[in-house]
Amino acid sequence: MALENLQPREVFHYFEEICRIPHGSGNLQKISDYLVSFAKERNLEVTQDEELNVIIKAPGTAGYEDKAPVILQGHMDMVAVSDKATDIDMKTDGLDVTTDGEYVWANGTSLGGDDGIAVAYSLALLDSKDIPHPPLEVVITTNEETGMFGAAAIDLSSLKGKTMINLDNEEEGVFITSCAGGARIYSHLPVKRQAFAGVKVLVEVGGLKGGHSGEMIKYGRGNANIIAARALLEAAGDADFRIIDIKGGVADNAIPASATAEVVVAGDDTEKFAESIAKTLAAVKGELEVKDPDVTIKVTKESEQEALAISNEDGKKALELINVMPDGAQAMSASVEGLVETSLNLGVLTTSEDEIVLEQSVRSSVETSKDYLLRKLIILAESFGATTSISGKYPGWKFNPNSALREHMVEVYRKMYGRDPKVEAIHAGLECGILSEKIEGLDCISIGPDMLDIHSPKEKLSVKSTANVWDYLKEVLK
Numbered sequence: 001m002a003l004e005n006l007q008p009r010e011v012f013h014y015f016e017e018i019c020r021i022p023h024g025s026g027n028l029q030k031i032s033d034y035l036v037s038f039a040k041e042r043n044l045e046v047t048q049d050e051e052l053n054v055i056i057k058a059p060g061t062a063g064y065e066d067k068a069p070v071i072l073q074g075h076m077d078m079v080a081v082s083d084k085a086t087d088i089d090m091k092t093d094g095l096d097v098t099t100d101g102e103y104v105w106a107n108g109t110s111l112g113g114d115d116g117i118a119v120a121y122s123l124a125l126l127d128s129k130d131i132p133h134p135p136l137e138v139v140i141t142t143n144e145e146t147g148m149f150g151a152a153a154i155d156l157s158s159l160k161g162k163t164m165i166n167l168d169n170e171e172e173g174v175f176i177t178s179c180a181g182g183a184r185i186y187s188h189l190p191v192k193r194q195a196f197a198g199v200k201v202l203v204e205v206g207g208l209k210g211g212h213s214g215e216m217i218k219y220g221r222g223n224a225n226i227i228a229a230r231a232l233l234e235a236a237g238d239a240d241f242r243i244i245d246i247k248g249g250v251a252d253n254a255i256p257a258s259a260t261a262e263v264v265v266a267g268d269d270t271e272k273f274a275e276s277i278a279k280t281l282a283a284v285k286g287e288l289e290v291k292d293p294d295v296t297i298k299v300t301k302e303s304e305q306e307a308l309a310i311s312n313e314d315g316k317k318a319l320e321l322i323n324v325m326p327d328g329a330q331a332m333s334a335s336v337e338g339l340v341e342t343s344l345n346l347g348v349l350t351t352s353e354d355e356i357v358l359e360q361s362v363r364s365s366v367e368t369s370k371d372y373l374l375r376k377l378i379i380l381a382e383s384f385g386a387t388t389s390i391s392g393k394y395p396g397w398k399f400n401p402n403s404a405l406r407e408h409m410v411e412v413y414r415k416m417y418g419r420d421p422k423v424e425a426i427h428a429g430l431e432c433g434i435l436s437e438k439i440e441g442l443d444c445i446s447i448g449p450d451m452l453d454i455h456s457p458k459e460k461l462s463v464k465s466t467a468n469v470w471d472y473l474k475e476v477l478k
Helices: 008-019 029-043 113-127 149-153 224-234 267-287 311-325 365-384 405-417 432-438 463-477
Strands: 045-048 054-058 070-075 097-099 101-107 138-142 163-166 174-179 181-190 193-206 241-248 259-265 296-310 328-332 340-351 355-364 387-394 422-426 443-446 460-462
Touching: 008 113, 008 463, 029 045, 029 054, 029 113, 054 113, 054 241, 070 113, 070 355, 097 138, 101 387, 113 138, 113 460, 113 463, 149 328, 149 432, 163 405, 163 432, 174 259, 181 365, 193 224, 193 241, 193 267, 224 241, 224 259, 224 267, 224 296, 224 311, 224 340, 241 311, 259 267, 259 422, 267 296, 296 311, 311 355, 311 365, 340 365, 355 365, 365 387, 405 443, 432 443, 460 463
Parallel strands: 070 138, 070 163, 163 443, 174 422
Antiparallel strands: 045 054, 054 138, 097 101, 101 460, 174 443, 181 355, 181 387, 193 259, 193 296, 241 259, 241 296, 241 340, 328 340, 340 355
């Protein structure tokens, strides 16, 4: 095993076990069943519901039997992103994890530290025989990354705990105490196809950093879907072509790092088309010189052919819609410096035979602002002839000014680290808001170890930070 020499050994053992099981959102039967088997093998109380959520309960250790239960919470799904060079099929294959002793990563794919590390911490605690802890109620939800559907469906009526430690944060020493609410909006634009003869050309946008569309949106990184649509729209003024297919992104909550478009260009206009794309690339590189400097747009000419392509009118309409859609940070918080208040991300763009679909993630820490932005997107999309639908709406998580859990965790942190932690709100969504509505008076905090570039093939998990948070978590539970 690649991680067997890392400390804490028990945590990295279970993290690597998890990485060997495909567990991208929507592909969770095996990982859910693994958790159930883990609990049954240790004679722990376990439930698995229709959404594949898993709850595992363990009694308190000696001397802690009568303490109030503590809920540990995370999600079992990951954003499954791979680069083009890998031959790993993330629906069927495990991850190729490796380490240099400082970081852990997966070759060619995202790592799933978000939120596999929460599951690993929880399993290591449940499996331990010498770590003192109160009764534990471990809640592992499903499909958090695609809309918090598991958290929305889970029944927590059997839980007795009123304090919850969410393990879905990516920065050691930061205590998250509130977060944004969000929703997903889908815009379906109908298109008609016609035969068009010319040179088939492949346009590929790449080289972008991507990343989590909550935490990374403030950096203004390039969105490959929008760059691809922009390049084609600008080329439409110089060359005659038709779109066969345009697509990009893997999840609405991940900033798309790549996108592709297949087009058919009238034979005499292929050079003009390539020259126009080059001009757009130069402009985009200048605009993203600091934020995302490695952006590329590659143009590959293929064979001459007649293709069933999207009509000129419908293709132009689609490109215009994508280009006029707002994207990125829309408003900053007036009360928390540097915090994005409202944002959106065109995370997934797909094309079928008769429609182009835009999938966007909308976030805001102000509920009315979120709803207002959704209304704007509906008006805009429908003005172009698209139909819209909304799913995965989840509430924000409000700050609790009287949190006994926060006071305890700050005190423990101060004793261990010799300094105070940062107590913050984040723009990303957490399940704490949904779960707080299910358990009256729930007191919760979100923590976790340092991770870099989550939701991307560049994702890394800090080994030292993982150990630090493990030691801290054990101390908090004493």
